[in-house]
Amino acid sequence: MDFTLLVIIIVLALIFDYINGFHDAANSIATIVATKVLTPFQAVLWAAAFNFAAYFISMYWIGEFKIGNTIAKSVNENFITLEVILAGLIAAIIWNLLTWKLGIPSSSSHTLLGGFMGAALAHAGALSENGVDVINYAKVIPTFLFIFCAPLIGMFIAYLITILIMNICRKVNPHKADKWFKKLQLVSSALFSLGHGGNDAQKVMGIIGAAVICYHMNIGDVAYTALDSSHRFAHFVEDWAWVPFVSFLAIGLGTLSGGWKIVKTMGSKITKVTPLEGVAAETAGAVTLYLTEHMGVPVSTTHTITGSIIGVGITKRISAVRWGVTINLLWAWILTIPVSALIAGIMYYILKMFL
Template identity: 85%
Template sequence: MDFTLLIIIIILALIFDYINGFHDAANSIATIVATKVLTPFQAVLWAAMFNFAAYFISKYIIGEFKIGNTIAKSVDEHFITLEVILAGLVAAIIWNLVTWKLGIPSSSSHTLLGGFMGAALAKAGVFSQIIDGKEIDVINYAKVVPTFLFIFLAPLIGLIIAYFITVLILNICKKANPSKADRWFRRLQLVSSALFSLGHGGNDAQKVMGIIGAAVICYHMNMGDVAYTSLESADRFAHFVEDWGWVPFVSFTVIALGTLSGGWKIVKTMGTKITKVTPLEGVAAETAGAITLYLTEHFGIPVSTTHTITGSIIGVGITKRISAVRWGVTINLLWAWVLTIPVSALLAAIVYYIFSIFM
């Protein structure tokens, strides 16, 4: 039964990975499509290629998968079961599909995290328990609190960096020939969107890895596998990556395939509804988003690529004037961001209770 559940979880996690790809395709391509530098098909092909290339950077240049480790340890191992992970995944898939259908650029990262935590809390029934004489929190706050904070900090950082990059470019290029500068920035958008797609792949594919890792570790612990039970908790994820080396490769491949499918409703929201974007501003927004993603990946903080690029687009918008940003759309997006974790957590708790009746 446990092995069957593990296989179901891996399949569902990869389905989520695929959905994440087409849900978040807009993050990488919205500005490059809005400025007509590439056609929609060319744009998703470009983004997917660099989503996949991020695997080689994470494995061979960075040398570890910090964000996957953070997701895997967002819930204390005493409260992780295969049923908890399954319920969290089902809830995350439902919420992602609903927001995609409505064209709302919500965070796949926070959907997954909310689902995982909500199902674990439903299993425990409390926020902490006394285990072996020690009070253990269900949620690993040291891992989760930075993620909560970056719901607001990631777009703010993206906004600030994008604002200053735009102002810097405008000052450097103020005497340039407008048509010649426009041609150059169209070419540079290929570079900036590639950089952002690398950050998107490295950030988001690892989240699925983290969930699969939590399931695999749980399965081996239940089986009494000495290769896992003999290790300290902090070392188990690294052993999983080494032991199940195909999981990172497949996770990055599937998110790239999802990106190829596109997410056109969200492209429209990101590329045209927040503010009108020129090639120059597209370069600034994507570069700012990429810098933010690389910084947070370095510290192992799973952030939303959606939040990051939205903040960056707002940052370039306010360099023109405050009214250039459609604040009504932006406020609606903010509500979606704030509600994603609690709604997906509640949904996961309901799914877990339903599963507990039949499993």
Template identity: 85%
Template sequence: MDLTLLIIIIVLALIFDYINGFHDAANSIATIVATKVLTPFQAVLWAAMFNFAAYFISKFWIGEFKIGNTIAKSVDEHFITLEVILAGLVAAIIWNLATWKLGIPSSSSHTLLGGFMGAALAHAGALSDMVDGKEIDVINYAKVVPTFLFIFCAPLVGMIMAYFITVLILNVCRKANPNRAEKWFKKLQLVSSALFSLGHGGNDAQKVMGIIGAAVICYKLDMGDAAFVAADSSERFKLFVNDGFWWWVPLASFVVIGLGTLSGGWKIVKTMGSKITKVTPLEGVAAETAGAATLYLTEHLGIPVSTTHTITGSIIGVGITKRISAVRWGVTINLLWAWILTIPVSAVIAGIFYYILKIFI
């Protein structure tokens, strides 16, 4: 039964990865489509290619998968079961599909985290429990609190960086021929979009890898695998990544998110590319560059952030350089509510599904 559950979790995790790809395709292609630098199909093909290329950067350049490790460690291992992971995944898929249907660019990162935590809390029946005579928190707050804070910090950092990058570009290019400058910025958007897609792949594919890793670790411990039982809890994710049998999981996570991106998410592209503020090629370069820089910073710190939140903040930043009223704040406030509700709603859905699951398993 445990092996069957593990296989179901891996399949669902990769399905979530695919949904994440087309749900978040708008993040890296919205501005490049809005400015008509590429057609929608060309844009998703471009983004998908760099989403996959991020695997090689994480594997061979950075040399580790910090964000995957953070996701896997967001819940204390004493409260992780295969049923908990399954319930969290189902909740994340439901919320992602619901927000995609409504055209709301919510965070795949936070719905996954919320689902995972909600199911674990339902399993424990409280915020903490006694394990071997010690009271242990269900949630690993050292991992979760920075992620929660970056719901607000990531778009803010993206917004501030985009504002200053736009102002800098405008000052440097103030004497340039407008038509010639626009042609150059359209070419530069290819570069900035690629950079953002690399950040998106490196950030989001690892989250699914982290969930699969948590499931494999749980399965190995249940089976009494000597290597995993003997290893320190902080080292088990690295043991999973370096396990000869599971080598394909990181690669599959990056491949599937690339395929999902290739499918596109046109409702969200419309929201991101035109409803927040009208974007020019120059502003597209500034927004994507700021978003990419924010993603690289948080990936270095091992903090799973929302690429959706990051690029939305960056687009707002370039809009503010024109005037405050250039940003459609009504749309932005609706997005903010979706961001705030994602973790608690996903947690509730996961908790309910966990209780239903326990009736049948």
């Protein structure tokens, strides 16, 4: 039964990864489509290629998967069961599909984290009160803080880059500059797509890792039980080397499917974006993602690029940003974790009735 559940979890996690790809495709291609540098199809092909290329950077250059490790350890291992992980995944898929249908650019990473924690809390409540923290706050609190910090960092960096570029290019022929920035957008969107792949594919890896470790611990596998908990994820990566590869591949394939409703919101509804501003926003978003990946903090690529787009918008004037749209997005961000946790808790109790 445990092995069957593990297989179901892995399949669902990769489906979530695929959904994450088309749900978040807009993040890296919205500005490049809005400025007509590439057609929507060319843009998703470009982004998907670099989503997958991020695997080779994480595996062979960085040499570790810090974000995956953070997700896997966001819940105390005493409260992780295969049923908990399954309930969390189902909740995350439901919320992701719902927000995609409504065209709301919510965070795939936060819905995954919310689902995982919500199911674990339901499981802990179903067991008993034993004084042990269900949530690993050392891992989770930085993630909560970066719901607000990531877009602010992106906004600040984008503002600085835009001002810097405008000062450097103030004497350049506008038509000539526009042509150059359209070409540079290919580079900046590629950089952001690398960050998106490296950040988001690892979140699914982390969930699969938690499930695999739980399974091996349940069957008493000495290779896992003999290890300290801090080393089990690294052993999982070595032992199940195909999981990172497939996780990055799935998000790339998902990006190929696109997400046109969200492209429209991100590319035009927040603020009108020029090629220069597209370069600034995507570069700022990429820098933010690389910084947080280095820190091992899972952040939302959606939040990051939204903050970056706002940053370039306010270089013109505060009113250039459509704050009504932005406030609606903020509500979606705030609600994602608690709503996902609630759905996961309900799913956990439903699953326990049948498993």
